[in-house]
Amino acid sequence: MSMSPPSSQDQPLAEQAAGNGLLDRRIFIKHGIALFGAGGLAVVSAPSAKAADPSSMPPWMQFPGAGMSSYGSPAKYENKVVRTLIQSKPGTTGSGASRTPIEALDGMITPTSLHFERHHSGVPDIDPDQHRLLIHGLVKRPLTFTVDALLRYPMLSRIHFLECSGNSLSMFGPTPPALTCGQVHGLVSCSEWTGVPLRLLLEEAGADLTAPWLLAEGADAAAMSRSVPMAKALDDAFLALYQNGERLRPENGYPVRLFLPGYEGNMNVKWLRRLKVTSAPIMTKDETSRYTDLQADGKSLMFTYPMDVKSVITRPSPGVPLQAPGLYEVSGIAWSGSGTIKHVDVSADGGQTWAAAALSDPVLPRALTRFRIAWKWNGAPAVLKSRATDETGAVQPTRDALISAHGTNAIFHYNAIQAWQVETGGEVKNVYA
Amino acid sequence: MSTRNLSAVMTSILALAAYASSMAQETPNLGRPATPAEIAAWDVSIPPDGAGLPPGSGTPGQGAVVYVQKCQACHGEKGVGKPNDQLVGGQGTLTTKSPVRTIGSYWPYATTVFDYVRRAMPYTESKSLTSEEVYAVTAYLLHLNGIIGAQDVMNAQSLPQVKMPNRDNFIVVYPTKPR
Numbered sequence: 247m248s249m250s251p252p253s254s255q256d257q258p259l260a261e262q263a264a265g266n267g268l269l270d271r272r273i274f275i276k277h278g279i280a281l282f283g284a285g286g287l288a289v290v291s292a293p294s295a296k297a298a299d300p301s302s303m304p305p306w307m308q309f310p311g312a313g314m315s316s317y318g319s320p321a322k323y324e325n326k327v328v329r330t331l332i333q334s335k336p337g338t339t340g341s342g343a344s345r346t347p348i349e350a351l352d353g354m355i356t357p358t359s360l361h362f363e364r365h366h367s368g369v370p371d372i373d374p375d376q377h378r379l380l381i382h383g384l385v386k387r388p389l390t391f392t393v394d395a396l397l398r399y400p401m402l403s404r405i406h407f408l409e410c411s412g413n414s415l416s417m418f419g420p421t422p423p424a425l426t427c428g429q430v431h432g433l434v435s436c437s438e439w440t441g442v443p444l445r446l447l448l449e450e451a452g453a454d455l456t457a458p459w460l461l462a463e464g465a466d467a468a469a470m471s472r473s474v475p476m477a478k479a480l481d482d483a484f485l486a487l488y489q490n491g492e493r494l495r496p497e498n499g500y501p502v503r504l505f506l507p508g509y510e511g512n513m514n515v516k517w518l519r520r521l522k523v524t525s526a527p528i529m530t531k532d533e534t535s536r537y538t539d540l541q542a543d544g545k546s547l548m549f550t551y552p553m554d555v556k557s558v559i560t561r562p563s564p565g566v567p568l569q570a571p572g573l574y575e576v577s578g579i580a581w582s583g584s585g586t587i588k589h590v591d592v593s594a595d596g597g598q599t600w601a602a603a604a605l606s607d608p609v610l611p612r613a614l615t616r617f618r619i620a621w622k623w624n625g626a627p628a629v630l631k632s633r634a635t636d637e638t639g640a641v642q643p644t645r646d647a648l649i650s651a652h653g654t655n656a657i658f659h660y661n662a663i664q665a666w667q668v669e670t671g672g673e674v675k676n677v678y679a
Numbered sequence: 680m681s682t683r684n685l686s687a688v689m690t691s692i693l694a695l696a697a698y699a700s701s702m703a704q705e706t707p708n709l710g711r712p713a714t715p716a717e718i719a720a721w722d723v724s725i726p727p728d729g730a731g732l733p734p735g736s737g738t739p740g741q742g743a744v745v746y747v748q749k750c751q752a753c754h755g756e757k758g759v760g761k762p763n764d765q766l767v768g769g770q771g772t773l774t775t776k777s778p779v780r781t782i783g784s785y786w787p788y789a790t791t792v793f794d795y796v797r798r799a800m801p802y803t804e805s806k807s808l809t810s811e812e813v814y815a816v817t818a819y820l821l822h823l824n825g826i827i828g829a830q831d832v833m834n835a836q837s838l839p840q841v842k843m844p845n846r847d848n849f850i851v852v853y854p855t856k857p858r
Contacts, residue, residue, distance in 0.1 A: 336762040337753055338802055367799060381710070382718050389710030390717070398707050450706045461724050468799040469806075471724060475853060520721055528724045531795040535786045538849065544773040546785075549853035655778050 263601035266594040267622040268576075271604035327351075329360055331429045340368020341468075343410065345432030348579065349563045354405070354606070354614045356435035358490045363497045364410045364433065366532070367468035370517055374501040377465065379485075383523035386452025393487075393501045399442040402484060404507065405613045407581045409434040409553045411510035411537055411658040417645065418654045422676040427563035430676065431664070434581065436614035439505050440488035444479050444521075453523045455480060461528050462504050465519040472513050473527035474506065478551070482507050485518060508583030508612040509551045510658070512537050542653030553583035554661040555642050557590050557617070557634035568672035571625035576603075579614045582636035587615040589635050594621055596629035596665070596679055597644075603632070611637075623668070629679050630666045645678060725794040729839030732793065735810035736834035739827070742819025745812045749801045758782075758823050763802075767823045770844060783824025787849055789841035792817045793833075814838070 263270040320327065329344035344363040346356055363369075374393040382388035413433035416423040423430055448455065460479055463471040474483070486494065486505040494500040499516030506513050512532055527533065527549075539547040557580035562568050576594075580587045586609055591600035603617035617632070634642045643651070645662040652659075665679040725731050746758075754760060758767030758781070769779030778784075782792055797813045799805050808816070818833040826841060827833070833841075 338763065341802070367802065367805065380713055380718065380721050382713060382722065387710070388713040388718055390713045391710050395707070395709035398709060400706075446706050447710070450708060450710050463724065467802075467805045469723065471798070477854070522722065522724065524726070526726060526728075528726045528794070529788045529791055530724070531791055531799070534788060534791050534849075535780065535782075540773060540778060540780070542774065545848050545850055548849045548851050551853060654776070655773075 263619075264593060264595070265599035266628055267624055268592060268594045268599075268601040269573075269620040269622060271602055271619055273620050327360070329362070330426070330432070338367075340365055343412075343433060345428050346435045347426070347428040348432050348434070348558070349427040349560045349566045351560070352577065352616070354436055354579070354608075354616050355490065356437060356614075358437065358492070358495055358498070361408075361435040361437060361489075361495075361498055362410065362433045364412075364511060365466070365497070366470045367466050369497045370466045371496065372465060372501060372517060377501050377517075377519065379502065379518060380520045381447060381451040381453070381523075382520075383460065384454040384457040384525065385448075385523055387450075389447075389451045391447070396442055396485065396502060397487060399446060401440050401442055401487070403438055403440040403488075404482075404484070404505075405436065405438045405608075405610050406505070406507045407434055407436040407553075407612060407614045408511050408514060409556075409581070409583075411512060411550070411553065414660040415657050417660050417662065417664075418649070418656065420654075422678050424564070424676060426565045427558060427560050431558045433511070434579075434614070436581075437489045438491065439484070439486040440491075441484045441486035441502070441505065444483040444485060444504075447485070448479065448521075448523070457523045457525055459524045459527050461520070461522040461524055461530075462513075462515040462518060463520040463522075464499075464515045465517040470512075470515060470532060471528065471530045472515055472533055473524070473530065474504070474513060475551075476523070478506055478509065506551075508553060508585075510537065510553055510583075513551060537658060539652065539656040539658045541656065547656075550659055551583075553581070554659060555582040555584065555587075555634050555636040555640045556580065556661040557587075557632045557642060558664045559592070559630055559632050559666060562630070562668060562672075562674045563666055564674050564676055567674055568623055568668060570672075571623050574621050574623055575618055576621045576630060577616065577618045578603075578632050580605075580617055580632070580634040581612070581614050582634065582638075582640065583612060584640060585637040586611045587617075587634055588637050588639075590615070590617040591633045591635075592617070592619045592621075593631045593633075594628050597631050597663075600633065625670065627670055628668045629677065630668060631663050631679075633663050723794070723798055725790045725797075727788045727790050727839065729790055729835055732790070732835035732838060733810040734835065735814055736832050737811055737813070737815025737818050738832055739815075739819045739822035739829050741811075742815035742817070742822075745808070745816050746819050749808065749812075750816065753802060758820060766820055770824075773845070773848075781824065782820050783826060783844060785845050787843050787846045789817070789821060789826075789838055789843055792820060793838060 261270045261273050327350040332344040334342040346362045379391045410433035414431050486503050503516040504518050559578035561577045580590045590603045592603045593600045603619040606616040648662040665677050667675040667677040753763040769781040769784030772779045814833045821827045
């Protein structure tokens with residue numbers, strides 16, 4: 247089988263969908279194996295194929311392999327795919343963040359072991375038999391629940407992204423950070439979460455459902471707490487007990503966390519131990535001095551809950567270069583805290599022309615959505631961008647538009663279009679363009 | 680519509696209503712009643728009106744002693760910061776290229792200082808301070824920021840009355856977000 251790029255005659259020039267080599271998104275469906283089966287579609291950064299000598303069997307075909315294992319782990323060859331940029335300030339081990347290497351992943355689900363982390367006082371080692379959830383405040387019957395009790399309630403399963411509102415904050419800076427895609431944008435992950443609708447427990451406690459707020463508090467050393475609108479609690483909030491089929495990992499809130507689909511990560515209180523129904527927000531540290539968005543005029547936006555429509559190309563990206571000129575799949579993720587992704591447009595000429603990318607099913611509300619588009623790279627420098635639109639019609643802004651609206655001091659809720667500069671050798675750089 | 684049909688319709692409506700109300704109640708009912716003592720021990724959140732603030736009091740002078748022992752290693756002498764967050768100063772910087780967000784320049788409510796210090800500080804031994812110590816440290820930090828006087832006493836009555844300098848600069852955007 248030939249592994250060389252297809253000759254120019256193989257290329258359906260009529261399929262051009264936007265400038266500088268972007269091809270119609272249907273090209274994969276229409277041509278399928280016929281076009282790409284001959285090795286025409288290069289896999290970004292895949293090692294060059296070595297010619298296999300059919301007369302010499304590799305050792306793994308000559309001897310039995312390893313036995314079964316009680317809990318699986320990735321192939322040893324994938325040991326560089328790890329959470330990155332793990333930083334804590336001195337003396338505060340466990341307070342900080344780790345980021346998902348989104349440039350190394352595909353599909354819509356983030357492996358649980360690679361889900362980003364953001365902790366305010368480390369990961370507590372909670373004995374589930376001793377953990378309790380208290381529901382009190384404006385309720386007729388204050389109640390406590392054991393974890394075993396919660397596990398007996400009717401559950402729902404939802405696939406949702408979770409994004410820290412501080413994701414991509416380095417992009418507010420004056421120069422583009424020379425980091426990988428995950429190091430810049432990797433405070434977002436997506437899982438299947440399973441748990442108990444919050445409404446059920448509030449009703450059992452006889453909560454005043456007309457009370458406008460409730461406080462959610464975690465059982466970590468910081469007893470991290472946020473005020474949650476009752477409207478959200480009654481709409482689609484749930485207490486997650488399982489993530490991707492197994493019980494929550496400690497760093498994701500074991501044994502139980504609050505889940506508020508589409509809301510900024512900090513609101514999804516981990517290690518949940520207390521819900522207090524209240525008539526007003528408590529004004530905790532994290533909803534006043536921390537997760538508020540300072541604007542250029544010195545005012546700050548407070549209670550900016552839904553994460554905004556956003557997308558980023560994960561392949562190619564810094565550290566995930568192109569090789570020889572040829573046909574590539576450009577791939578990335580898009581998401582919105584306000585619903586489903588309607589479409590993602592991709593540009594290979596710095597935003598002069600755009601083509602619609604294909605969205606991989608399933609396309610779900612408040613979930614990562616995988617987009618893909620074929621690109622025939624001619625080997626010349628090019629600027630790649632992606633731009634997402636959600637079901638409300640909200641469109642991802644340019645960086646200039648975001649900064650002119652919100653300034654450079656906001657820290658939180660950065661969702662601008664990302665530009666990657668592809669250089670002649672195939673290397674990819676983060677640029678403001 | 681005949682009476683018979685009407686009655687059938689009414690019966691189904693009543694059945695539907697009964698079903699809907701039973702749906703709202705239908706849980707395994709495994710919550711155990713919480714006692715007032717349990718709730719009191721767990722409920723440490725303090726809203727801006729000060730509801731739930733414990734008895735006790737503290738002054739900036741008393742707080743300085745606690746601060747040096749329990750806070751200074753991380754937050755620097757008199758709250759200047761380093762290696763961790765700066766707690767004092769920064770007023771007038773919020774519109775500059777390098778805003779400094781401190782208790783004095785940014786935090787909108789004094790009650791939040793009490794709530795947060797009590798639940799989360801000192802970092803390596805949270806919840807170890809007495810109510811008196813938390814009032815005192817809160818008073819010290821407010822004084823260092825020029826918000827209260829050196830002799831002012833912070834307690835359940837006085838703390839909610841403190842007006843923070845940046846109080847009026849927050850725009851609540853929920854439920855309508857201007858983006």
